[in-house]
Amino acid sequence: MPPLLTVSKCTKRFQVSSGNRSMFTAVQNVSFDIFPGEILGLAGESGSGKTTISRLLLGLEQPDEGEIRYKGVAFTSLNRGDQQQSRREIQAVFQDPLASLNPVMRVSKIVAEPLKIQGIRATEGTDTFVKKLLESVGLSGACMKKRPDQLSGGEQQRVCIARALALRPRLLIADEPVSALDAELRGGILALLREFRDKSGISILLIAHDLSLFRGIANRVAIMYAGEVVEIGKTDDVLSRPRHPYTKELLQASPPYRIEDLRNNMLMKREKREVPEGNRCRYLSRCPRAVECCLNEIPPERKRGSGVYRCHL
Ligand SMILES: Nc1ncnc2c1ncn2[C@@H]1O[C@H](COP(=O)(O)OP(=O)(O)OP(=O)(O)O)[C@@H](O)[C@H]1O
Ligand code: SF4
Numbered sequence: 066m067p068p069l070l071t072v073s074k075c076t077k078r079f080q081v082s083s084g085n086r087s088m089f090t091a092v093q094n095v096s097f098d099i100f101p102g103e104i105l106g107l108a109g110e111s112g113s114g115k116t117t118i119s120r121l122l123l124g125l126e127q128p129d130e131g132e133i134r135y136k137g138v139a140f141t142s143l144n145r146g147d148q149q150q151s152r153r154e155i156q157a158v159f160q161d162p163l164a165s166l167n168p169v170m171r172v173s174k175i176v177a178e179p180l181k182i183q184g185i186r187a188t189e190g191t192d193t194f195v196k197k198l199l200e201s202v203g204l205s206g207a208c209m210k211k212r213p214d215q216l217s218g219g220e221q222q223r224v225c226i227a228r229a230l231a232l233r234p235r236l237l238i239a240d241e242p243v244s245a246l247d248a249e250l251r252g253g254i255l256a257l258l259r260e261f262r263d264k265s266g267i268s269i270l271l272i273a274h275d276l277s278l279f280r281g282i283a284n285r286v287a288i289m290y291a292g293e294v295v296e297i298g299k300t301d302d303v304l305s306r307p308r309h310p311y312t313k314e315l316l317q318a319s320p321p322y323r324i325e326d327l328r329n330n331m332l333m334k335r336e337k338r339e340v341p342e343g344n345r346c347r348y349l350s351r352c353p354r355a356v357e358c359c360l361n362e363i364p365p366e367r368k369r370g371s372g373v374y375r376c377h378l
């Protein structure tokens with residue numbers, strides 16, 4: 066089956082600060098596919114480039130190098146109309162549901178807003194459409210009259226998911242959708258995403274810090290370090306038989322850890338170490354298994370089953 070979306074050798078740099086010409090590479094030479102009906106898990110410590118990837122997919126940032134193809138066609142080669150249509154098919158849900166909902170709007174308006182913006186009429190009438198959509202994410206019609214601050218965190222995230230699904234996207238980017246929720250609510254939201262994948266065949270890029278969240282939900286997992294995808298493969302291969310030393314390190318820190326713990330733990334402290342530039346492995350300064358060639362050769366891409374990892378070992 067051809068991929069729904071292909072990220073091909075994408076690099077994204079940002080200027081470090083105004084007046085300073087030096088550039089910071091947030092995403093470096095990243096390639097991966099997302100297939101129809103699959104959940105691809107994307108993990109990596111804070112600052113590894115996960116949100117930058119999602120912003121590239123959403124068209125909020127443009128890659129400096131490489132290209133992103135949707136249904137086999139590069140976004141940049143589409144005319145404006147086709148580009149808008151393709152972008153409509155890619156929707157997103159973010160970490161903090163309350164921050165992404167308009168506080169003065171009622172839920173009914175929030176969920177119907179994407180249709181209004183696109184000038185689309187729901188054949189069954191807007192109220193029925195919104196009610197059905199809310200029911201599909203496990204919310205009753207009674208929520209329609211509420212404002213976001215009158216809902217629980219889990220309910221707010223369900224409203225965000227309903228809004229994202231209003232335009233019947235083919236790809237949902239879920240950037241840490243459960244990080245702000247407690248453990249009980251996390252399970253419900255993840256089960257909901259899995260149910261949509263199973264029922265509607267939607268593809269989902271699921272970004273998370275906690276690798277254990279991917280078990281039983283993601284078809285494949287990609288691991289990012291310092292802007293690079295260092296390992297990608299089937300969930301069981303990556304989580305049970307990791308090949309890259311960084312994947313092993315991440316797995317040792319999971320489960321269970323909470324975002325609050327993460328802020329203080331070793332991963333965050335180590336993150337401040339300099340990432341070596343040039344012809345060497347970017348994980349070099351932290352790798353417990355480094356050998357001489359890691360110092361002066363970029364690690365090759367090695368195949369493992371249908372997946373790949375980047376390491377000299
Ligand atoms: N617009 C920007 N300008 C400058 N630097 C940026 C910009 N956006 C992101 N960065 C930098 O790029 C790096 C990757 O950021 P990104 O938000 O993609 O990380 P992340 O993996 O999503 O982290 P987190 O887990 O904390 O959400 C960070 O060092 C960040 O400071
Ligand atoms: S290439 Fe070398 S430094 Fe990089 S992860 Fe592999 S062993 Fe470690």
Ligand SMILES: [Mg+2]
Pocket residue numbers: 115116117240
């Ligand atoms: Mg992020």
